[in-house]
Amino acid sequence: MFARIATVFVFAISPAACSDDGADVGESASSGSEPGSGSGSGSASGLASQDLSGSTEDAVILSAVDEYRTYVHDEVSTLVDKTTVFTDAVRAGDIDAAKAAFAPSRFHWETIEPIAGLVEQIDGAVDARVDDFANETDPAWTGWHRIEYLLWEQGDVAAAVPFADQLDADLATLRDQLAGLELPPAAVALGAAELVEEVSEGKITGEEDRYSHTDLWDFAANIQGARKVNELLTPAVQQRDADLVVEIEDGFLRVENGLEPYRDGAGWKPYSELTDEDRAQLAAELADLAESLSTVPGTLGLS
Amino acid sequence: MDTTRALILRRHSLLLGGAVAAAAVAGAGCSRGPDDEQRASSSSPPPTGRGFHGATQTGVATPAHAHSLAAAFHVLARDRAELAEALRDLSSSVQLLVEGVYPPDRDPAMPPAHTGVLGAVSVPVEATIAVGASLFDDRYGLADRHPRELVTMPFLANDRLDDAWSHGDVLLTLAADRPDAVLHGLRQLMRATRRTLSLHWVVDGYSRPDAPGSVAGRTQNRNLLGFKDGSANLHVANDAEMETFVWIADGDDQPWAVGGTYQVVRLIRLLVERWDRTALTEQESIIGRDKVSGAPLGLDAEEADPEYGDDPTGKRIPLDAHIRLARPRDAVTERQRMLRKGFNFQKGFDGAGLLDQGLAFVSYQRQLADFLAVQQRLAGERLEEYTLPFGGGFFFVLPGAQDSDDWLGRSLLDA
Numbered sequence: 180m181f182a183r184i185a186t187v188f189v190f191a192i193s194p195a196a197c198s199d200d201g202a203d204v205g206e207s208a209s210s211g212s213e214p215g216s217g218s219g220s221g222s223a224s225g226l227a228s229q230d231l232s233g234s235t236e237d238a239v240i241l242s243a244v245d246e247y248r249t250y251v252h253d254e255v256s257t258l259v260d261k262t263t264v265f266t267d268a269v270r271a272g273d274i275d276a277a278k279a280a281f282a283p284s285r286f287h288w289e290t291i292e293p294i295a296g297l298v299e300q301i302d303g304a305v306d307a308r309v310d311d312f313a314n315e316t317d318p319a320w321t322g323w324h325r326i327e328y329l330l331w332e333q334g335d336v337a338a339a340v341p342f343a344d345q346l347d348a349d350l351a352t353l354r355d356q357l358a359g360l361e362l363p364p365a366a367v368a369l370g371a372a373e374l375v376e377e378v379s380e381g382k383i384t385g386e387e388d389r390y391s392h393t394d395l396w397d398f399a400a401n402i403q404g405a406r407k408v409n410e411l412l413t414p415a416v417q418q419r420d421a422d423l424v425v426e427i428e429d430g431f432l433r434v435e436n437g438l439e440p441y442r443d444g445a446g447w448k449p450y451s452e453l454t455d456e457d458r459a460q461l462a463a464e465l466a467d468l469a470e471s472l473s474t475v476p477g478t479l480g481l482s
Numbered sequence: 483m484d485t486t487r488a489l490i491l492r493r494h495s496l497l498l499g500g501a502v503a504a505a506a507v508a509g510a511g512c513s514r515g516p517d518d519e520q521r522a523s524s525s526s527p528p529p530t531g532r533g534f535h536g537a538t539q540t541g542v543a544t545p546a547h548a549h550s551l552a553a554a555f556h557v558l559a560r561d562r563a564e565l566a567e568a569l570r571d572l573s574s575s576v577q578l579l580v581e582g583v584y585p586p587d588r589d590p591a592m593p594p595a596h597t598g599v600l601g602a603v604s605v606p607v608e609a610t611i612a613v614g615a616s617l618f619d620d621r622y623g624l625a626d627r628h629p630r631e632l633v634t635m636p637f638l639a640n641d642r643l644d645d646a647w648s649h650g651d652v653l654l655t656l657a658a659d660r661p662d663a664v665l666h667g668l669r670q671l672m673r674a675t676r677r678t679l680s681l682h683w684v685v686d687g688y689s690r691p692d693a694p695g696s697v698a699g700r701t702q703n704r705n706l707l708g709f710k711d712g713s714a715n716l717h718v719a720n721d722a723e724m725e726t727f728v729w730i731a732d733g734d735d736q737p738w739a740v741g742g743t744y745q746v747v748r749l750i751r752l753l754v755e756r757w758d759r760t761a762l763t764e765q766e767s768i769i770g771r772d773k774v775s776g777a778p779l780g781l782d783a784e785e786a787d788p789e790y791g792d793d794p795t796g797k798r799i800p801l802d803a804h805i806r807l808a809r810p811r812d813a814v815t816e817r818q819r820m821l822r823k824g825f826n827f828q829k830g831f832d833g834a835g836l837l838d839q840g841l842a843f844v845s846y847q848r849q850l851a852d853f854l855a856v857q858q859r860l861a862g863e864r865l866e867e868y869t870l871p872f873g874g875g876f877f878f879v880l881p882g883a884q885d886s887d888d889w890l891g892r893s894l895l896d897a
Contacts (some may be wrong), residue, residue, distance in 0.1 A: 275726045380690075433677070456556075459556060459558070459680040460680070462680065463558045463677050463678070463680050464675060464677060466677070467678040469676075470673065470676050473592075473593050477588075477589055477591035477592035477593070478592075480591065481591075482592075
């Protein structure tokens with residue numbers, strides 16, 4: 180998985196690959212490849228490695244960015260609240276309540292993942308998978324997936340307590356840092372594509388939530404977050420390419436309709452219930468949407 | 483970021499300087515070599531061969547290329563209209579590949595319109611579209627269009643068919659003189675059909691094409707058993723042979739299928755370690771030809787008729803030799819010929835440390851029954867000890883696109 184994401188990074192920064200000294204490439208590519216650094220963890224955002232310098236004076240886009248900033252802050256607040264429900268259950272030693280609160284706690288992280296991922300050290304601390312570490316006992320492996328492993332694989336809720344405390348602390352840091360983070364318009368425009376890419380390249384394999392199989396919660400959150408970005412940017416895209424707006428809307432509807440059969444009450448069915456054919460169908464719809472969204476930054480003059 | 487920004491500025495200044503074509507391909511490569519010099523010249527070479535339009539697709543009755551690839555897909559289109567859209571998109575992309583031209587350049591702020599793998603100048607890539615029997619199930623209302631003989635490839639002699647390597651709704655076959663061109667072609671076709679075609683299996687490899695005008699009955703091509711492969715093949719330059727043995731004609735089959743042909747793909751692993759431990763005399767006796775020269779055993783020339791009439795008991799060429807079973811050269815079986823365009827592949831090694839190499843057997847024939855008759859004769863041949871067919875499938879190559887209003891698949895889908 181990491182190798183695949185790394186490939187995406189390299190393509191994303193391809194202009195830098197032609198620079199004479201190649202320094203940018205070395206930096207970006209290696210930052211995620213050190214075991215334990217977590218910044219390149221499978222779920223990390225690609226935005227941190229991309230050129231976000233594209234700027235704009237367009238009032239429609241700038242207003243969309245403003246609104247998006249508000250959305251991100253609201254999501255982070257909800258994220259902290261929902262995660263506290265999860266971590267409180269862990270601290271109370273209630274493994275069933277903890278398991279039930281796991282996926283809902285991640286949801287509001289996944290809606291804004293590319294932006295949250297701009298705070299790189301937090302991304303690695305809260306959302307890294309074991310693949311970026313020596314093994315399941317590596318003390319550097321922290322965050323949701325470490326706790327997921329302890330709850331589902333080990334059935335050891337007590338061992339998860341220190342990681343729950345750490346997760347709360349890291350998300351508090353995230354909230355503080357995001358409050359002061361400048362949000363480049365290019366990051367917003369790329370964010371939608373990044374969220375869909377995220378699902379279509381990696382999560383479709385079911386490796387994200389491999390112990391709990393709650394991947395569909397993450398899918399739905401990624402799509403919801405991408406939907407939000409798209410909704411805010413639509414007026415600006417509409418002015419430049421009305422056909423693209425229709426194409427993207429169609430793509431979102433297909434993906435959302437494709438997920439619908441797997442809804443289960445307020446949540447989602449275990450990803451392990453999907454057949455290979457089900458996954459191939461979802462993957463194709465996602466890849467198609469990713470193709471459409473990849474032209475948004477260019478259309479807005481932000482790449 | 484400074485270097486990135488500098489480069490972006492450089493690209494913009496190129497644009498402003500009017501060198502639009504050069505800037506548009508700037509992302510295609512970082513070399514400072516011939517590519518850059520070529521950028522000043524036109525964006526593509528003139529198309530080769532007969533061109534994309536015609537009664538048949540171009541990739542069948544054309545000389546073999548050094549590099550080939552076959553990729554099978556599941557169709558995910560929700561209805562017939564979406565399937566038509568997918569085939570139209572695919573057809574446009576195939577045309578660009580066949581003609582060796584790139585799609586129009588895009589604004590450099592957009593993802594580039596092609597892979598850039600080939601550099602500034604594209605090269606022709608043969609690409610053909612074929613469909614499998616599963617496309618004619620109840621999804622698209624095509625049951626009444628089913629090519630008469632098309633079935634899901636059944637168990638044939640010695641098979642160990644693996645579902646992960648077998649069958650498919652659509653098969654794309656690509657061929658070019660360079661391996662990068664084949665991979666470029668696959669990516670271009672797949673990006674045109676992300677939503678509707680889901681990759682099922684893909685295999686690529688190589689062969690050794692014969693020079694144009696080489697002597698009939700001789701080939702330079704060898705399979706990984708080390709034997710010449712294709713000495714007695716049909717000749718693509720021989721129109722009469724193509725008409726007799728390859729192309730569906732009026733009255734043969736479904737009316738829409740005229741100009742198409744049945745395509746067989748057999749992915750055959752060759753147990754090369756065991757073969758390499760087999761005595762040369764045994765190898766030659768199993769095949770029926772001299773390993774080096776390719777001549778039928780006991781004769782001098784590769785192109786020689788094996789003269790089975792002089793050898794009724796198989797003293798010179800055993801009765802169960804591969805070439806004798808495949809083509810006994812009697813009146814009945816001489817009507818069962820096919821155009822073979824297989825290629826050698828290798829895909830690593832297995833858990834026992836044995837090389838996973840083999841032959842992607844590919845044949846085109848007017849009647850699938852002819853292929854099946856040959857297979858039936860080959861069943862139980864001694865060569866089976868060294869072969870393991872594990873995948874492939876039966877497909878039907880769509881007729882050509884007649885003109886610029888036409889597209890591959892139109893005759894299949896139109897009412």
